[in-house]
Amino acid sequence: MTRNNYYAISIALILTLLGVSLPHSTAASGGEDERPIKLYARAESGPIGRVVSYGAARIDGRLAEQDRLIWGGEVLQAPPNRSLHVALDSVGRVILKPGSLARFSVTSKRVDDSTVGSLLIASVVSGDMVIRLEQTAEAYVEAGGKAITSSRGASFQVGAGEGGPVIDTLSGTVTSGAQTPQGRYTIRPVGGRANVSVRLRKTREVQVQVTDENDRPVPDVPIIFTVGGxxxxxxxxxxxxTVxxxxxxIATTSVTGTATGASSVTATIAGTNTATTIGVTTAAAGILTGTTIGVIAAAVAAGTTAAVVVTQQNNDENNQITEARPPRITP
Structure with missing residues (x-):
C-alpha cells in the first residue's frame, strides 16, 4: 500500500467516525415512523402513611413510636394488648387487632379516563385487621392463602383463619377469589431439623425451605421469622x-442465645397461615457434664497418654468440640 493510499483510507475512517458521532435530527419528515422518540420516566417515592395510635407497636420487629412514617413493604405488628391504627394517604385507615401482623403497600389505579384512584395491597401474616377505604380506593389483600378484592370505598374485616380467610363485610363489596400461589406452598426446616441448640451469647443459622406442590424449590418468596420465648x-x-x-x-436467618432455656423460631410464608416452627434450646457456655468429668478423671487416674475427646450432647446433633490430653503422671 502506497503512502497516499494509506492517507486516503485514514481520512475516510475519520470522516466516517465523525459522521457517526455527530447528532442527527429526529424530527419527523412526513412518515409516522420518523417521529422523535421520547422517553418518559416517572418515579414515586415517599411515605405511604403513618402509625397514629399509641402502644408498643413494632415495624419490622423494632419498636415504633406514634406518628412513625411507613414507606411500604414493612411488617407492622400491633401491641399484644391493644389495636394499632394506621393512616394511609389517599387510601383510608387500617386497624390491626391486638397482636396481629400485616404488610402494606400502595399503588395508583386508574378509575376512569379522568380519575386515578389508589389500590391498597396488603397481606395478613397473622391475626385480623379492619380496612376502611376512601371512595376512590380499592383493596387487594392476601390472607389465609386466598386473594381478596374489594370495591371502591368498601369497609371490611379480614383475618387469616386456620382453614382460610375470615371476612366480615361492613360496606361495599368484598370477594374472596382463587387460592394464591403461596397458599399451595409447603415450608419446612432444612434437613428436617425441628430443634436446634445454641450456646449462650452465641449465634447460629436457622434455615427453612419453600417448595411447591411438585416438591420443587420456590425462589423469591418472603418469609417472616418470629421468635417465641x-x-x-x-x-x-x-x-x-423478613427474608x-x-x-x-431457602430462607436463612440467625438466632442468638440470650438466656438459658427453651424458645422457638416460627417461619411463616407472608400473606398465608402456612408456617413451620423450630425449637431453640439455649445452653450455658463452657459447662461440662458429669459424664465428661468422670471420663477425664478416670483417664488421669490411669495415667494414660491417650487423648480424651469431649463431646457436646445437643438435642439434634453430637458435635465433637474439643480434644483434651491429660498430663503424664510420673511416680
Missing amino acids: SGAALGSGAATA TTNALG
Missing part, C-alpha cells in the same frame, strides 16, 4: 425479620 433473639436483635428465599427456595 425469652431465651433467644434473631441475629439483628429484632423480634421479627426472601433464594434460588434453592
Whole structure:
C-alpha cells in the first residue's frame, strides 16, 4: 500500500467516525415512523402513611413510636394488648387487632379516563385487621392463602383463619377469589431439623425451605421469622425479620442465645397461615457434664497418654468440640 493510499483510507475512517458521532435530527419528515422518540420516566417515592395510635407497636420487629412514617413493604405488628391504627394517604385507615401482623403497600389505579384512584395491597401474616377505604380506593389483600378484592370505598374485616380467610363485610363489596400461589406452598426446616441448640451469647443459622406442590424449590418468596420465648433473639436483635428465599427456595436467618432455656423460631410464608416452627434450646457456655468429668478423671487416674475427646450432647446433633490430653503422671 502506497503512502497516499494509506492517507486516503485514514481520512475516510475519520470522516466516517465523525459522521457517526455527530447528532442527527429526529424530527419527523412526513412518515409516522420518523417521529422523535421520547422517553418518559416517572418515579414515586415517599411515605405511604403513618402509625397514629399509641402502644408498643413494632415495624419490622423494632419498636415504633406514634406518628412513625411507613414507606411500604414493612411488617407492622400491633401491641399484644391493644389495636394499632394506621393512616394511609389517599387510601383510608387500617386497624390491626391486638397482636396481629400485616404488610402494606400502595399503588395508583386508574378509575376512569379522568380519575386515578389508589389500590391498597396488603397481606395478613397473622391475626385480623379492619380496612376502611376512601371512595376512590380499592383493596387487594392476601390472607389465609386466598386473594381478596374489594370495591371502591368498601369497609371490611379480614383475618387469616386456620382453614382460610375470615371476612366480615361492613360496606361495599368484598370477594374472596382463587387460592394464591403461596397458599399451595409447603415450608419446612432444612434437613428436617425441628430443634436446634445454641450456646449462650452465641449465634447460629436457622434455615427453612419453600417448595411447591411438585416438591420443587420456590425462589423469591418472603418469609417472616418470629421468635417465641425469652431465651433467644434473631441475629439483628429484632423480634421479627423478613427474608426472601433464594434460588434453592431457602430462607436463612440467625438466632442468638440470650438466656438459658427453651424458645422457638416460627417461619411463616407472608400473606398465608402456612408456617413451620423450630425449637431453640439455649445452653450455658463452657459447662461440662458429669459424664465428661468422670471420663477425664478416670483417664488421669490411669495415667494414660491417650487423648480424651469431649463431646457436646445437643438435642439434634453430637458435635465433637474439643480434644483434651491429660498430663503424664510420673511416680
